[in-house]
Amino acid sequence: MLYLVMKWIITVLLSLLGTPILAQHRYWAADYDSLNAVLRHQPTDTARVRTIRHMLDVVELTEPRRRTQVLPLLDTLFQLNARTRQLDEAPYRELQAGVQLWVSATRYPLAMSALHQAIELFDAAGHPVPHLLIDLAPLYNAMHETAARQAYFQRKLMQYRVERALENQAACYLVLGGTFRHRGDYNQAISYYLHAADLFKGFHRRLYANELMVAGTTYAEWGNPQKALHYLRQASGLNQKYAINGLQRFFGQQAVGKLCLQQGKLPEALRYANLLLETARLDSVDGAQFRAYGLVFKSQVLLALNQSEAALPLLTRAQHLADSLRMPVTARPGEFALDATWAHYYTARHNDAQADKHWGLAYQKATAANFQMLRLKYLKQIIRFQDARGAAEATRVYARAYFNLLDTLNEAQGSNLVALYEAERTEQAQNAQIVRLRQEKVMQAMRLRQRNQLLGVAAAAILLVSGLGVAVYRQLQVNKQTLAQLRTAQHQLVQSEKWAFVGEVSAGIAHELQNPLNFMKRFAEVSTTMVDTMHNPEQKNGLEQEILVGLRQNLQEISQHGIRASAIIKDMLEHSRAGTGQREPTDLNELIREYLYLARQAPELREKTQAVAIETHLDPVLPLVSVVAPDIGRVMLNLFTNALYAVVQRQHTADAAYVPTVHVSTAARPGAVELRVRDNGIGMTPEVQARVFQAFFTTKPPGEGTGLGLSLSSDIIKSHGGTITVESGVGRGTEFVITLPVA
Structure with missing residues (x-):
């Protein structure tokens, strides 16, 4: 009774005080290859279905090898689900159709339609798919549908904000940030990147660090190195803290290196260029692509150091990699400025014809990709190049295009080079502080009331426990006497049951052994009589052989019944030994x-x-x-x-x-x-x-x-x-x- 009272008091205390709940990031931080290793050792179909769904949630379809791996994985999911009936297959069927069309590389519109339908079905089921939403962006890029991409993700963002689907909201902010960055609208781009970072912080550490890094690089491109360094340092610290490698580590090193090059810190930029090539060498998945980016960046640093001869072999190797991998002007690691770097190289070598050719290629590729940020950058450098070589007409044409584009971009953003969302974040932080102070005040008042309630409960509990203690002491004295009587009766009962069991087993053994022993006794008596007959001269008359045959049969019977008796004893011994071995x-x-x-x-x-x-x-x-x-x-x-x-x-x-x-x-x-x-x-x-x-x-x-x-x-x-x-x-x-x- 005392134990029950104390348990009740502890339960009341815990219910009044409450306990904190720690957030977990493990689900979205899971690695596809690690999950694949876990899948091979899952003991049940149900567990394998859960693991495959997890793999499909975190896979990045932008990698071609992942797209080919996902198709057999989906077939396995459907086979397992046919047995377990664990999930609705409809969204996964649409996902399979979209990936199959994407792999074919010629039916992008149909692939996009199937993936849109898959996302709608996942939304209806309340299942977040941030990675699938992010993977749609490069598919839109391959189709050159920039406007359609922006319209789709703005519509989905509005839907997810109404539904409070935070994971999918974060993905939409990420993609829209890239859209505005390609258009050269740095203000909007950084605002969306930071908004995405704030949401990712709650569930996805890797993408949280990634969005801070992208915000930093965009600030650097916009011309605000202080802000760029602020966010790049934050992202670098997170990468180191959470041991984030691969593309994200490479991108971060490249971003800091570019910032050093932009600020004229050439020895530091060269150190980062070598670090990029070492990171590419150690990467077993994207090493070739990273190597091409690293070679281009190191060439840019060498050209800034007036070492054009040393840059030539690096650019040649980068060109071979770009041709074999068909690398676009911009991809996941960022701007791939190979043609622009060739132009700088030929300018340094005083080969204006080749330089002009490569500036034209760089500008054409940026225009085809609708990458306004790069168009503006390349136009500025082309104007300087044309002006330096005295091409007045070409300079006027490019200058007109530059200022037209610059006017368009300036209308969309302010001139203070600080993203609007920075101010929003400050205001949000202040509002959150006010709300937190109000909550703390309410919590203090609540705790004061709870303390008074607890004091009353404790006083009542002390009185109750004191009264119960007296009752329990008296009951214990009675229970001691009763327990002694029960132990005596139990001992007598155990002894009675033990002897009853011994008698039952003994009777069974005796009954079973009696039959073979009776047979053995009877055959032994018959055999004795037959032997006596053999010694009687009056009854020999040629019966010896017949008697010997009978004796042999009797001895065989005796042997068989002896074996039966031995088997009974053996089985009884096995009964006694059962379960005594090592499991x-x-x-x-x-x-x-x-x-x-x-x-x-x-x-x-x-x-x-x-x-x-x-x-x-x-x-x-x-x-x-x-x-x-x-x-x-x-x-x-x-x-x-x-x-x-x-x-x-x-x-x-x-x-x-x-x-x-x-x-x-x-x-x-x-x-x-x-x-x-x-x-x-x-x-x-x-x-x-x-x-x-x-x-x-x-x-x-x-x-x-x-x-x-x-x-x-x-x-x-x-x-x-x-x-x-x-x-x-x-x-x-x-x-x-x-x-x-x-x-």
Whole structure:
């Protein structure tokens, strides 16, 4: 009673004070390859379906190799779901169709339509798909549908803000930030990047760091190095803290290197260029692409150091990589300024014709990609180049295009080079501080009331416990006397039951041993009389040979009944030893194959079971069970031998169409494994079925069974924490079902 009162008091305290809940980032931080390794060792179909759904949530379809890997993964998901009926396949069917069309690389509009439908179905199911939304951006780029991309993601952002789907909101802000950056609208781009970062911070550390990094690089391009350095340092710290590698680490190193180059810190920029090439060398997935970016950046640094001869081999290698990989002017690592760098190289070598050619290529590619930021940058550099070589007309044409584009961009953004969302973030932080102070004030008042309530509850509890203590003390004195009486009665009851059990077992053993001993005594007396007859001269008359034959038969009978008595004693000893061995994790299927073979090779059944059909259906992914293997093998041998005996017995009286069959199967069940042994033999009556596990009970003829096999089997299974049951009917066979807990 005292324990219950204290438990109630603790429960009240916890319910009043409450406990904090820590946020988890593990789901979205999972790596596709790590999940694939986990998938290979999942024991059940249900767990494999969950893992595959997780893999599809975090996969990045922008990587071509991932698109080819996802298709067989989806086929596996559908096969598993046909058995488990665990999920609605409709969105995954649309996803499969979209990826198949994307892989073909010629049917992008159809692929986009299928992926849009998949996202709508995921939205209807309330299942967030931020990675799938982000993966749509490069598909829009491949189709040169910049306006359609912006319209789609602005519409989806509005929908997700109404539905409060934060993960999908973050993805939309990310893609829209890239859209505005390509158009050269740095103000809007940075605002969207920072908004995405704030949302990703709550569930996805890698993308949170990535958006801070992209905001920093965009500030650098806009001309605000202080802001750029602020966000790049934040992103670098997060990359190091959470051990983020691959593209994100490469992009961060490249961004800092470019900022150093922009500020004229050339030795530091060269150090970052070498670091980029080392990172590319160590990357086993995107190493070739990273190497091309690193070679171009190092060439830019060398050109800034007036080392044009050293830049030539680097640019040549970068060109070979770009041609073989078909690299666009902008991709996931950012701007790929190969043509612009060639132009700088040829300008340094005073080869104006080649420089003009490469400036034209760079500007054409930026225009085709609708990358306004690059167009503005390249126009400024082309104007300087044309003016330096005295091409007045070309300078005027490019200058007109530059100022027209610049006017368009200036209308969309302010002139203070600070994104609007920076001010919004400051205001949001102030509002959050005000709300937090108000909440703290309310919480203080609540805690004061709770403290007063607790004091009252504690005082009442002390009085209650004091009264209960007196009652409990008195009750304990009474209970001590009662307990002593119960222990005395229990000891007497245990002794009575022990001797009753000994008497029952002794009677059973005596009864079972009496039959073979009576036979042995009778045959011994007959043999003695026959020997006396041989010594009687009056009755010899040629009967010696006949008497010797009879003696040999009697001795064989005595031997057989002695063997039967020995078998009874052996089975009783096995009863006493069952379950005393060392348990080990065991493959039940291998144990079944071994003892099924032994059962068929038994001398008394070998000739009779040749026509018996043995059917096995063993679960290939059956978990291990912790058992004493010889004991469980003894159980299997009993069940297999009994099944073979039953079908052989029925074969004696059945018609020619009867096929004696023994069926053995295993299957995994929640927390256990199941073994079934079924035969189509003679079957059992209800009376026999009720006594089948009793010691010394058998339906076999005298001399063929001790009646201890199934009793011993039942004891062994129970000692392992399992169950054994039987279902049977006369003329329709018998089935034994065993369950054992998994290891």
